[in-house]
Amino acid sequence: GESVGLHLPTLSVQEGDNSIINCAYSNSASDYFIWYKQESGKGPQFIIDIRSNMDKRQGQRVTVLLNKTVKHLSLQIAATQPGDSAVYFCAENYGGNQFYFGTGTSLTVIP
Amino acid sequence: DAMVIQNPRYQVTQFGKPVTLSCSQTLNHNVMYWYQQKSSQAPKLLFHYYDKDFNNEADTPDNFQSRRPNTSFCFLDIRSPGLGDAAMYLCATRSTQGRETQYFGPGTRLLVL
Numbered sequence: 330g331e332s333v334g335l336h337l338p339t340l341s342v343q344e345g346d347n348s349i350i351n352c353a354y355s356n357s358a359s360d361y362f363i364w365y366k367q368e369s370g371k372g373p374q375f376i377i378d379i380r381s382n383m384d385k386r387q388g389q390r391v392t393v394l395l396n397k398t399v400k401h402l403s404l405q406i407a408a409t410q411p412g413d414s415a416v417y418f419c420a421e422n423y424g425g426n427q428f429y430f431g432t433g434t435s436l437t438v439i440p
Numbered sequence: 441d442a443m444v445i446q447n448p449r450y451q452v453t454q455f456g457k458p459v460t461l462s463c464s465q466t467l468n469h470n471v472m473y474w475y476q477q478k479s480s481q482a483p484k485l486l487f488h489y490y491d492k493d494f495n496n497e498a499d500t501p502d503n504f505q506s507r508r509p510n511t512s513f514c515f516l517d518i519r520s521p522g523l524g525d526a527a528m529y530l531c532a533t534r535s536t537q538g539r540e541t542q543y544f545g546p547g548t549r550l551l552v553l
Contacts, residue, residue: 363541372444372530372544373483418482420542426471426490426534427497428542430482 341437348409350434352402352419359421363428364393364404368415376404376417406436414438443467444545446531452551453521461516461548463531472514473542474506475530483530489514490536518550526552 342348354362360381365373379386379393379402386393392405402419416435420428445464453459463472470491475483487496489508503525505517518525528549532542 361540365544370546372532372546373542374544375541378541422540426488426495426536427485428473429485430475433480433482 338432339435339437341439342409344411344438344440345408348404348406348413348436348438350404350406350417350436352404352431354400354402354419354421354431356421356423357397357400358423360424361422362393362395362402363420363422364391364402365418365420365430366413366415367418367433373418409436409438411438411440444531444533444543446529446545446548448548449546450549450551452553453518454553455523456520459518459521459550461518461529461531461550463514463516463545464512465531465533465543466512467533467535467543468511469533469535469543470511471534471536472508473530473532473534474504474514474516475532477528477530477547479527486516521550521552523552526550 363378364376366376367373377388377391377393379395384395390407394403414437416433418433419431422428443466447462473488474486477483485497486500503519507515528547530547531545534542
């Protein structure tokens, strides 16, 4: 599979602060990206997605930014809460059915 | 209501003893996936079915096989489990109509003794 990497393996933030999780992807043909949240002992849960014809997409408390020039993806979580503590993965798709996951970032929210 | 169901949640097998993991879905999605996830690592795609068409990843060992007898069910067969096959196995589904994200089951944690 293709390489999708994350810059930061762990991230600790204070409750109420904003979190930014980064992802670098290597396949310039990738045109669809998903952020997943995975809690301990559970399967990945969809958070937000973005297509390559967009550079920003907002959800509830989350925003995904896509910079195709440098092949970089970020997930911003506003007003981080203890329930946001989990591992976050980005995944990329380049037109077929396969989705390839990045390394993952473990987010810890400090009360 | 559970949409992607994996049974069992925990499976213990012996070294070299064949084991089958099960996945079922109530979403009627046409694509089903199997991922392997080892501790503190990302899910690694093993293979997927697009309808009845099986698509293997190039680096998936021959020891891993899959069956999809109908739309709702998909099985992962490990013919001769080794200690290195101990992992969480995740099943996911996706529809190629409309929204394109994957839906994951809770996973089956496999222990090889």
